Amino acid sequence: MQQRQNTPMARPPSHFRSSHFYNRGRRVFPAGVTRVTVDREPTPLYIARGEGAHVIDVDGNRFLDLNNNFTTLIHGHGFLPVADAVGDLLHRGTCFSNPTEHEIALAELLIERIPALEHVRFVNSGTEAVMFAIKAARAYTGRPGVVRIEGAYHGAYDWAEAGQSGSPVSWGPESKPVTVAAYHGMPSSVISDVAVTRFNDIAGLTRLLDEVGHRTACILIDPMPSRAGLLAPRPDFMAAVQSLARQHGLLVVADEVLNLRQSYRGASARYGLHPDLIACGKIIGGGFPVGAIGGSRDVMTVFANDKGRPLLPQGGTFSANPVSMVAGRIAMEAMTEEAFEALDAFGEAIRASLREEIDRTGASFSVTGAASLFRIHPKKTEPVDFRSGYPNGAESAVSKALCDHFLQNGILLPNGAAACLSTAMTASDADTIVNTFATFLSSPFVHGLEAAQ
Template identity: 40%
Template structure:
């Protein structure tokens, strides 16, 4: 992904300094661009301005963490007031109780809740709670799904054709070099939305599984919704065999008043949350059935899962998150999801008009553009070839150079401050991008056809 005037811009100069201080010059790989990342100056609403003075409409929203865009006035006001009182104490605060009550009121499956500091930590805590509750070690997860940095949760998220194994028995593929084999052995990988294969795999480990972990709209699997059949089958299987069902709603909680799970006829045992429930600040939370959550209860005679964290439920995050979620009421959820439907339809129309082999997936206020004719159905189907990756990068660059920030997989999320104007402009720029790239699409098609022959 290219930046203009790379030899003279302020960002290039800052990056040279950053390279001497941090591995890769950053603390999060998602900000990297070639030849250097850009650095933010300020942001308001749905527009971010970098230190070169260039403004862009933000469809990345800090990797889906901002539901109301940037510097939402009520959040700024309430957080400022809290900062004047103090940012963290070795005392409890009332706002933690208020926010827990609010989140639990949004979902009938949330009997009790605990706050942590990130989505990774929320998922990790769910898995540890499941092990403590069941007394079992193994977890099952969907092939390709991203669940954060935890050794067990990250297995298979970067699997490739060279490593992923048979479709009916996917390999547990490590992400980080040095991942213990013992960790890989305790992760059972199942295919997404394939009930027969998934259940057959689970049956082989029925006495050892603490839980089955599922993202209802997994980004790396292709941003395609979990089918009701798949989710119900997993719920029935876990109940039948004494395992827990865990939903990762760190990203997808935005898609319903009580999360994306509102669309399904079952409740999980535990739900991990994060990102947008922090109102722009670091956050995580896990919620679920009282008897399962109680493994963390320090008042028990025997605490099965001792749990704490220095900044868990800090009042700044609690104030920001509660404010953000109160603003994200049922009407706001409905309106934003309708905008998502409208935008995906506009993108599909652009693809049809330009006649390129691409498609759009997503649900609620999230979307992803694939360089494929048909929407993928699972991780292996969604896996991008080298040619598709080249096209995707070129399209993301085009959008960036013409005023739109995207997630680097050509994915995006909406915020409540976006209007029809931004969506229409996005469609125009996307149309121009596809037209510009059409010869590359045609060349890729010829190359792949020749390769097959």
């Protein structure tokens, strides 16, 4: 990367037309938007189009996109091979009640790459993929319970989202974390079926399974939990998850909806985990809605109906629709082993440069992540679990200021400073990211914060 220099803050972007659309949206949507994840401060940015690594909003502002629709777009926006293939397909039909060859082709690609997959079923979202993976574990084991990692995000299925939230006032002692309800009114029966353990805590997982293992269907785990802090897994913890699951006769369900982008063979293979089931999504749809559940032939037989009603019926009007199947196959074919390795190296170079800036200034920040993902924490020490990564009030204000600074300088950095990269990005884009971080570290805001500490 080039030598970094402090540069003046760019002129704040105009939001006139975005404000106009937001006012219209408030008349038809609760809070004016249709996703809780949309940043509304001071107003949502309404996007007109995307071009490679950038998006352009309705006011004509151009931004480097470190969100990529929540890690979905591994090739960035308007990836031409996908656009051409889908454009041709639209004239021949977008969905049918019967199967097409396109679903077989994408399934073959996934099975060829990902060691844990022998059979696959397609659904329409990551939430559905996790939901059916949990249901498959229940159908296979005959048990209702789920053990999951505190603070990790697994979509909107009740038994997957119980325990994804929490704060110092609600999460309980480290030795016995509390399963915090994900929303007001969540049934107590759901909470009683979900037990929570801390990431990288072998002793805690051992104690928990000694208590609830006999009624647990699966351990649900993201190999590098993003929402919990993009945490690095300890090899001994991955091994413990594996051995304890076998000891208690339950399944390991890996949620790779987001982290499949970590390597050609996915995140589980990268970190030495051998799951019974994997939930996939995001990048395997090429920018279109998709989800997939895959695993061993033995476990996946719960979906089979060739001998009558299956143990677990699964359908879906748009499951395996040809548009998502074709777009996903084209996008994934372009992600060769060499393409994954190049994106991995690109991400590592950015993370190293961000850490160099932190070391140079002595600022109280750390960087987590791997492959094409990074997260900037307003903490001196890199977090190892949800609790150590949880920001206090002052740290939340720092993260907000960091994201605002990036926005003012033409970069969309998601809330929480959790970023993802795409193959459309260049070395110049990397320099822009690091330079922008450097100017933030040199700002009066950070200097004042450091002085106060």
